[in-house]
Amino acid sequence: xxxxxxxxxxxxxxxxxxxxxxxxxxxxxxxxxxxxxxxxxxxxxxxxxxxxxxxxxxxxxxxxxxxxxxxxxxxxxxxxxxxxxxxxxxxxxxxxxxxxxxxxxxxxxxxxxxxxxxxxxxxxxxxxxxxxxxxxxxxxxxxxxxxxxxxxxxxxxxxxxxxxx
Numbered sequence: 001x002x003x004x005x006x007x008x009x010x011x012x013x014x015x016x017x018x019x020x021x022x023x024x025x026x027x028x029x030x031x032x033x034x035x036x037x038x039x040x041x042x043x044x045x046x047x048x049x050x051x052x053x054x055x056x057x058x059x060x061x062x063x064x065x066x067x068x069x070x071x072x073x074x075x076x077x078x079x080x081x082x083x084x085x086x087x088x089x090x091x092x093x094x095x096x097x098x099x100x101x102x103x104x105x106x107x108x109x110x111x112x113x114x115x116x117x118x119x120x121x122x123x124x125x126x127x128x129x130x131x132x133x134x135x136x137x138x139x140x141x142x143x144x145x146x147x148x149x150x151x152x153x154x155x156x157x158x159x160x161x162x163x164x165x
Contacts, residue, residue: 063077125143
């Protein structure tokens with residue numbers, strides 16, 4: 001084969017490759033369009049189904065939320081007279097509790113050892129705020145009832161050191 005024949009052969013092969021590449025490009029383009037249409041159809045169908053059936057409702061007695069290691073981090077359950085939301089830190093200590101019972105709502109916040117340090121409650125008499133020391137003993141309290149506000153301060157032994165009124 002001389003150079004002209006080899007060059008003609010290469011040109012034919014190049015033209016053949018160009019045709020094949022066009023067909024491959026067209027096939028990939030059609031595939032992408034097909035996937036896009038299928039995705040749009042699925043989204044449209046699921047949205048339409050959701051609109052037709054209304055909001056989804058999940059009913060259960062208890063929900064437990066775990067972290068990636070399987071440690072319990074939150075719990076929502078009906079305990080005693082009402083619902084309770086309990087939040088745990090990364091060590092598993094109970095750090096916050098929000099509950100509603102027959103007397104009213106209650107919020108309790110604890111330190112890193114799980115000792116309750118602050119509590120807020122609202123009952124039929126009115127709101128109450130309690131602050132505790134590191135051992136959990138109440139040291140300060142504030143409430144409001146039908147007679148008005150009240151403030152109470154206690155020492156480490158629980159003895160009242162200030163009260164108003």
